[in-house]
Amino acid sequence: MLYAMLSHNGAFPIIALLFAAALALLAGRLRARWLAVPVWVLAGFAALFCAAGLYGSWRIHSITAATPAPGEMVDVGGYRMHILAEGASPLGAAPVIWIAGQHSAGFALKHLHDGIKADYRSILFDRPGAGWSEAGPFPRRTALEAAELHTLLERAGERGPFVVVGHSYGGLLAVNFARRYPEQVAALVLLDATPPDSLVYGGFDGLAMVSRLGMLQALARSVGVQSDLLDVMASRNPRAADQYLPVKEALGENLALINRAEAGPKAGWATASIFSEGAHPQVLDTAFDLVVYDGELGDMPVYVVLPGTLQSLDWDDDEAVTAFQAATGMPAADLSRFAHISEAMRYRFLQVSSAARLLRAPAGTGHLFPYETPGFVxxxxxxxxxxxVPADDAVGGANAPQRR
Structure with a gap:
């Protein structure tokens, strides 16, 4: 309920004003001065937050008003989602749907969309709260977003079956969409998709940290501070700055466009909400709807694409390992087991279909290979x-050429 309220531009200063008024009223009724003074101080802070929120609302409006949606806004049941569909597929060829990682806007994969739209129908969309889409209902859940995507495609007049491509947490949405609407999926391409096992058995509650960062971003933008979640994560972990450099290089001006579209608080609250579904202990309640288990996709063609380098952490780098332990609280005795589990569970999606095939991105690439080697994707x-249907000589196979 609170996320839903705060996701709307202008809600923050109203709530702050109500708090300031309530505190001022309370302070006026307190007879003991030693009690009234701190309440007046709190009322003053609430008033300052109200003023900051008014400035933030004005700034958000000025930025978003100058950043119109490049695609179509489609009503999906009382709120609108943004979809950009370009190009035309030859007769019999499936259109392509791209789903970005985290809870990012569709434009986070614009560089890949641009690479095929001249030859095939290519579709980008923004999940509610992301990009140009409106916030939609809360809590955000992957099961809900699979249904929303289905409604969006239907009402936008896009006809499947589709080749659905999902990266990271977007891959989790892609495989959930495929389970619920198998007739709409010609093939599934999972680019190092997030397996639900990692949420339960990952050894630390990483999604809770991402959820908290989403909240911080939302609050910052509510008072006019236009922080970027990638920059915030990089500031907490300097090594992440180098890791996200390929994203910035691949997206270029599109990254700035995403930030302008998400100038308000809705994207941060949506991020906080969606990642809470995999945080502890919430994941125990959401896992049944979230997981796509062995054999549930029948004989659907599934490309399971993993990075050239599976380990995102150099275990021989003492400084990196120490920083990882400080961030996660993981005992040194558990590190080798964590390394094994985190690698093994990357293969879990090979079990969802009898027609699943493993492919590897070019050597040396990591989790962000859709940005490091877009040509390969x-x-x-x-x-x-x-x-x-994945062939034995598919791109990324053992004997296949790999290009950057």
Whole structure:
């Protein structure tokens, strides 16, 4: 309820004003001065937050008003989602849907969309709260967003079946969409998709940290501080700055466009909400709707694409390991087991379909290989459109050429 309220631009200063008024009223009724003074101080702070919120609301409005949606806004049941569909597929070729990682706007994969739209129908969309889409209902859940995507495609007039491509947490949405609407999926391309196992058995509650960062971003933007979540994460972990450099290089001006579209608090609250579904102990309640288990996709063609380098942490780097332990609280005795589990569970999606095939991104690439080697991903998706069933010589296979 609180997330839903605060996701709307202008809500923060109203709530702050109500708090200030309530505290001032309380302070006026207190007879003991030693009690009234701190209450007056709190009322003053609430008034300052109200003023900051008014400034933030004005700034948000000025930024978003100058950043119109590049695609179509479609009503999906009392709120609107943004979809950008470009290009035309040859007769019999499936359109492609791109789903970005985290809870990012569709434009986070614009560089890949641009790489195929001249030859195939290519579709980007913003999940509620992200990009240009309105906030929608809370709490945000992957099961809900699979249904929202289905409604969006139907009402936008896009006809499947589709080749659905999902990266990271977007891959989790892609596989959930495929389980619920298998007739709408010609093939599934999972780019190092997040397995639900990692949420339960990951060894630390990483999604809770991302959820908290989403809250901080939302609050900052409510008072006019236009912080970027990637920059916040990089500031907490300097090594992340280098890791996210390929994202900034691949997206270029599109990254700035996303930040302008998400100038308000809705994206931060949506991020906080969606990642709470995998945080402890909430994941125990959401896991049944979230997981896609062995065999549930029948014989659907599934490309399980993993990075060239599976380990995101150099375990021989003492400084990196120490920083990881400080961030997660993981005992040194558990590190080797964590390394093994985190690698093994990357293969879990091979079990969801009898037609799943493992492919590897070029050597040396990490989790962000859709940005490090976009040409590889574009070639792979073209192949999935041309021949949905993964072949032995598929791009990224053991004997396949790999291009950057």
């Amino acid at each position: 574009i070639d792979l998706v073209r192949q999935a459109v041309a021949s949905p």
